[in-house]
Amino acid sequence: MHEIYSLSTYAISPDSVKCIQGYETIKAEYSAYLTDESKINSTPFDYLYFPRNEEELAAVIKDLHARKIPLTIAGARTGLVGGCVPQGGALVSLELFDAVEALYQNPFSGEWLLRVQTGVSLKTLDGMLRMKKFSNLEVSQDEFIQTELERFKNDQASYFYPPDPTEMSASLGGSVVTNASGARTYRYGPTRAWVRGIRVFLANGEYLDIPRGKYFASPAGRFTVYDTKGKSYSFTIPNYPLPRTKSTSGIFTAPQMDLIDLFIGSEGIFGIVTRVDVALMKREDKISIVQFVDSDEQAIDLTIALRDNPNLQMDFLEFYSTNALNLLRERQQREPSAVGMPMLPEDAKSAIFFEMSFDPRAEKMDFSELEKTIIQCGASIERSWIGYESRELDRFKVFRHLIPETVNEIIAERKKTYPGLHKLGTDLAVPDEHLRDMWKLYRDGCTKGNFEWLAFGHIGNNHLHINILPRDLKDQENGLDLYAAFAKKAVEFGGAVSAEHGVGKIKGKFFKLMYSDEQIDQMRQVKNALDPDGILNPGDIFGN
Amino acid sequence: MKIVVCVKQVPEVTNVQVNPVTGTLIREGVKSILNPFCEYALDHAVRLKKAYPDIEIIAITMGPPQARDVLLRSLELGADQAFLVCGREFAGADTWATALTLASAIRFAVPDFNLIFVGKQAIDGDTAQVGPEIAEILTLPQITYGVEAELVNNLRQIQVKCEIERGYEVIEAGLPALVTFSKGEVVRRVPTLKELIDSRSKPIHIVTPQNLAIPEGELGLKGSFTQVVKVFPPQEKKNGEVIQNVDAEVAARRIADFLEERKFI
Numbered sequence: 154m155h156e157i158y159s160l161s162t163y164a165i166s167p168d169s170v171k172c173i174q175g176y177e178t179i180k181a182e183y184s185a186y187l188t189d190e191s192k193i194n195s196t197p198f199d200y201l202y203f204p205r206n207e208e209e210l211a212a213v214i215k216d217l218h219a220r221k222i223p224l225t226i227a228g229a230r231t232g233l234v235g236g237c238v239p240q241g242g243a244l245v246s247l248e249l250f251d252a253v254e255a256l257y258q259n260p261f262s263g264e265w266l267l268r269v270q271t272g273v274s275l276k277t278l279d280g281m282l283r284m285k286k287f288s289n290l291e292v293s294q295d296e297f298i299q300t301e302l303e304r305f306k307n308d309q310a311s312y313f314y315p316p317d318p319t320e321m322s323a324s325l326g327g328s329v330v331t332n333a334s335g336a337r338t339y340r341y342g343p344t345r346a347w348v349r350g351i352r353v354f355l356a357n358g359e360y361l362d363i364p365r366g367k368y369f370a371s372p373a374g375r376f377t378v379y380d381t382k383g384k385s386y387s388f389t390i391p392n393y394p395l396p397r398t399k400s401t402s403g404i405f406t407a408p409q410m411d412l413i414d415l416f417i418g419s420e421g422i423f424g425i426v427t428r429v430d431v432a433l434m435k436r437e438d439k440i441s442i443v444q445f446v447d448s449d450e451q452a453i454d455l456t457i458a459l460r461d462n463p464n465l466q467m468d469f470l471e472f473y474s475t476n477a478l479n480l481l482r483e484r485q486q487r488e489p490s491a492v493g494m495p496m497l498p499e500d501a502k503s504a505i506f507f508e509m510s511f512d513p514r515a516e517k518m519d520f521s522e523l524e525k526t527i528i529q530c531g532a533s534i535e536r537s538w539i540g541y542e543s544r545e546l547d548r549f550k551v552f553r554h555l556i557p558e559t560v561n562e563i564i565a566e567r568k569k570t571y572p573g574l575h576k577l578g579t580d581l582a583v584p585d586e587h588l589r590d591m592w593k594l595y596r597d598g599c600t601k602g603n604f605e606w607l608a609f610g611h612i613g614n615n616h617l618h619i620n621i622l623p624r625d626l627k628d629q630e631n632g633l634d635l636y637a638a639f640a641k642k643a644v645e646f647g648g649a650v651s652a653e654h655g656v657g658k659i660k661g662k663f664f665k666l667m668y669s670d671e672q673i674d675q676m677r678q679v680k681n682a683l684d685p686d687g688i689l690n691p692g693d694i695f696g697n
Numbered sequence: 698m699k700i701v702v703c704v705k706q707v708p709e710v711t712n713v714q715v716n717p718v719t720g721t722l723i724r725e726g727v728k729s730i731l732n733p734f735c736e737y738a739l740d741h742a743v744r745l746k747k748a749y750p751d752i753e754i755i756a757i758t759m760g761p762p763q764a765r766d767v768l769l770r771s772l773e774l775g776a777d778q779a780f781l782v783c784g785r786e787f788a789g790a791d792t793w794a795t796a797l798t799l800a801s802a803i804r805f806a807v808p809d810f811n812l813i814f815v816g817k818q819a820i821d822g823d824t825a826q827v828g829p830e831i832a833e834i835l836t837l838p839q840i841t842y843g844v845e846a847e848l849v850n851n852l853r854q855i856q857v858k859c860e861i862e863r864g865y866e867v868i869e870a871g872l873p874a875l876v877t878f879s880k881g882e883v884v885r886r887v888p889t890l891k892e893l894i895d896s897r898s899k900p901i902h903i904v905t906p907q908n909l910a911i912p913e914g915e916l917g918l919k920g921s922f923t924q925v926v927k928v929f930p931p932q933e934k935k936n937g938e939v940i941q942n943v944d945a946e947v948a949a950r951r952i953a954d955f956l957e958e959r960k961f962i
Contacts, residue, residue, distance in 0.1 A: 185946035229943070248943065274942040322942050442890060495887055513769065518897045520890065527890075534890040542730050542770075544709060545887075 234657025271326025734816025
């Protein structure tokens, strides 16, 4: 079915919604809302709204729509590309949309699902699932909710929501509209793979309920939306091919695609997602392994060997380059307790960090396939770290985050001398067969340019974060040129210019490397049909 | 030289919940780990072994069959063999009955021990009594709250740096001796994949009540001078509104709004 009807909430006055008016007041008292983790600056905006429910949100949208005032949506403001940094108009924060609405099991697939409002953070969601404690639901009078909750609690298994985009303070909504991924995307796919339904408010203030598997594009690639006033509007989905890598560069499309996928990863330019049904998965015991190797090239060989071995299933494969390990070593010498791990082996030149399923109680522990693969790459299992208790897994996770954290500290220090200085971090992904080529480009480019740099990240998905730490503004300028050259090459290899950070207001330049004007125009046509006045998230993806 | 390390299995979190009806700990969803202080004790044994490779490290625990997990962990971290003191008769033991059982088990399984290392306390019971009680039962010199240990005087003595209220003191004792360990500067060890694989072929022996020649009346609950009559969480204060996982500024703003709405400010 490619036709869908939008619905309307009970109408209320927008005056009842909490709103901070005037840029000066917002700047003085709500300065956190002026930017996000991208640290780019907003342009002055006049309204900051805190709707508490969908009726209030609808009232705000309708009011702003009538007054042709653009609105930017904010979740937890953890994005890295300025998606929720307003460019005038109004900022609507969904932070009060923080309820769990239902927990239920799909009777056919047996899959457990959680219906959550989009302001809930991933950390809160994880905590609720670990404890099987959902305060909203506990007090519900609804018999169905109570029955399902009790069944869930009585289920011996523990469940989790697989997408793990590193930043656990991100809101669920933010992670859905950016199709957030992360290390575990290697095994479980990005957020898209776990979304089973959404409710999305359109620019006219009406909403669509879109369960996965119900609304598909017509063979000609069309969707038609009917509103409550009898008006209808149609659009054709873009027809460009998507990169063969994980990607958050531009709008998702596929022949006869599911309508839900149009909104997931669209960075909020088509509508405002207020609730999501996410699928849960049974939690398994895991083991984390850091395998030290002799060179970055050997790490790449090991990655490819592990990936190609059909008998090994890793949850993720992460990389630490030689200079990333050196950075950690320096930090370890300076502040051993901050690192919280034993000293890095002196002869370790690079490392691969991976996780796999594991039964610590098993009588016989068969790691022969893994051991064989590691040895064949010239590495030794005597130079590794393992951990499987949850406190150990957490310790490894902290260790992984220490690289970007340390880089940020160094940049913050340099910023004192050069206020305009910032880190240059790539977010490019390429298809499997180009991992070695891309690494060679990174290594040679950074070395030749005499940059201070390091590499880490999701090597399993050929998605490395090359971080250039500019020493001054000239260095930064040169680094930006090099970044652009890397992006161009990644596109030539069939990759993505933004694998997980999205386009937002920062990566428009790279976005245009990936898509032709005609293809961008196809995206714009969808935008024009769903948001003809262009009031939703102005400046995101398409620029101004 | 043989070093016995006494280890204990404890819940992974310290804020365990108690079933209000039965008064027992809610164990569902709470995993068990090797008590961190026992891990520090084991770490000191492993450090000594690095300096003196002839040292044999023997981990021992008293507990139900699932306590085998902490022995596996000890073997991964460097113990050479392990003993699980296991039997229904041991259930419900207080610190005295535990110490008596462990002391007897050590005498039975490792009669030629030179040192006994224990954690200063377990993070669940927090009594810090079992180590000193074992030393008393075995009439050993004991040094408590150690943070560094060194073998001196031709391996005939142990020298231990100990925490005291306002600093440290260094104490020596002739072997055999017992030392309890505190955290100190230890960064918890991380085993290698090789150590994990090797650990699964190291032996775990079972010690039963019949091996110990202690009258049944001195074991477990029957042999305990103290009993836990009731376990209960502290009286819960009325739940306030918790603001978490948001920026400090947003949190401050919400608190300000809350106070403003109630006319406090």
